[in-house]
Structure formats: structure tokens, C-alpha cells
């Protein structure tokens with residue numbers, strides 16, 4: 143490179159609110175059936191596997207972004223990173239608690255958690271930090287895409303027929319969509335290579351799909367209902383019509399490989415505004431859990447605030 147070559151201009155960061163919400167969920171044992179995802183055998187195991195991957199996965203996301211904290215000089219991005227870290231730490235804590243409950247129901251959440259920790263620890267030992275950050279950006283594209291399916295597709299939501307579980311996944315989904323571009327923008331901000339980003343996505347997809355398939359297989363092996371062909375085969379068959387495996391969803395996942403892709407290309411502004419009201423608004427499903435009111439939702443308050451109002 144010649145000495146007078148100008149550095150590439152950094153893309154500007156679109157302002158967004160990434161807020162760390164203080165919230166906690168509780169799962170009364172009598173309200174959790176063994177196959178808590180619409181009574182569906184395989185989907186209950188897949189969701190449990192995903193939940194088991196989250197705590198260690200999200201700790202990894204936080205570390206890989208934190209590695210570059212000192213190089214982020216854009217105040218907007220800096221504040222988004224702080225919100226991203228706060229959100230992911232809270233997700234990890236809430237999924238750990240949920241996974242403990244799943245473990246008592248017979249799901250192998252602990253072993254999957256340990257294997258995830260081992261696998262991601264190995265990645266951190268052997269891979270360059272920029273590749274680790276690209277893995278986070280790729281996985282964040284998966285979480286945001288699946289999250290937006292949950293928020294936009296009533297059929298997907300209908301499978302979560304236990305209120306507390308649906309609320310927890312919707313809260314997580316909303317925040318995944320809210321911060322979907324943060325790791326991606328950090329990657330671009332530090333001069334991350336676009337070709338490498340797409341390559342890393344391919345390997346990450348293989349790893350993620352492999353982990354979900356292997357985890358689900360293991361989880362099913364430990365469930366006596368899975369040995370009943372009348373339960374197993376129809377449940378496997380229903381996967382073909384799963385809202386998460388629609389062609390449109392797969393197209394959106396693949397869109398990440400486009401050279402000029404940005405997570406905001408799939409604009410979720412309206413979807414987020416709608417769900418903030420549905421979850422945190424005055425009549426919102428989670429209004430009574432919030433320890434502080436949601437600032438940009440009209441009429442939002444906390445349980446304590448409403449008690450004080452009588």
C-alpha cells in the first residue's frame with residue numbers, strides 16, 4: 143500500500159436505543175408440562191437446546207465485543223455496546239435460571255452448557271480475535287432473525303403456550319432485535335474484512351446447526367416419549383412446516399453473505415415499537431415485572447408505580 147493511501151472512511155452508526163432492562167421471570171413447577179412447546183416433542187427439545195446454548199454463547203458474545211472496547215471511539219456505538227453487554231448478561235442469567243428448571247424436568251441442559259463452554263473456550267484459544275468477533279456477528283444474525291420470526295409470526299408464538307415461557311422468549315427476542323447490529327457495527331468499525339465475515343458465517347452456520355442437531359438428538363435419547371413412534375414421527379414431520387424453517391427465513395439468513403449487507407436492511411423499527419407496547423406498555427404482558435418504566439412507551443409504569451397510584 144502506498145504511504146499516502148487514505149484510510150477507508152468508517153460507516154456512520156445509526157442511532158438506536160439499546161437499553162438494559164431489569165427484569166426477572168419465575169416458573170412455577172405446576173405450570174410447566176414436560177413438552178412445554180405446544181405439547182410438541184421435538185420442538186420442546188430444540189427450544190431447550192437453544193436455551194442451553196444461550197448462557198455460554200452470550201458470555202462469549204460479550205467477551206468478543208469487549209476485546210475491542212478500547213478501539214471504539216464513536217460515542218453512539220460505545221453507548222450501544224454498553225447496552226448490548228447489559229442485555230446479554232441479563233439474558234444469560236435468565237436462561238440459566240430457566241435451564242435449571244428444564245434440568246429438573248429431565249432435559250440435559252447442564253451437559254450442553256458444559257460442552258458449549260468447552261467449544262467456545264477452544265475457539266477463543268485458537269482463533270484470532272477478529273474471527274471471534276465475526277462469529278458473534280454471525281450468531282447475532284441468527285438470533286435476530288429467529289427473534290423477528292417469533293415477534294412477527296402468530297403461528298410461531300402460538301407454539302409457546304406457557305405464558306411465562308412465551309414472555310421470557312419474547313422479551314429476549316425484542317432485545318435481540320434491538321441490538322442486532324451492534325456486534326456487526328463493531329466488526330466494521332474496527333476494519334473487519336467483508337470476505338472474512340461471509341466465510342466465518344459459513345463455518346458458524348455449520349457449527350450452530352451441528353450443535354442443535356446433536357444436542358436435540360442427545361436430549362431426545364433421554365426422553366422416553368421419543369421411543370414411541372406415534373409421538374416421534376408426527377413431531378419430526380411437523381418440522382417441515384415450522385415457521386422458523388420457511389423459505390423466507392432461510393433467505394434472510396443467507397442474505398448475510400451479501401457483501402453490502404447490514405442487519406438494518408431488514409428494518410424492524412415498527413415491529414419493535416409494537417412489541418414494546420405489548421410487553422412494557424400500561425397493559426403490557428410484562429408491565430408488572432419491570433423495575434423501572436420503559437421511557438419511550440406511553441403510559442408505561444412499574445408494578446410499584448401502579449400500586450402507589452392505587
Ligand SMILES: [Fe+2]
Nearest residue numbers: 200230233318
Ligand atoms: Fe441474548
Ligand SMILES: [Fe+2]
Nearest residue numbers: 230282285318
Ligand atoms: Fe444478542
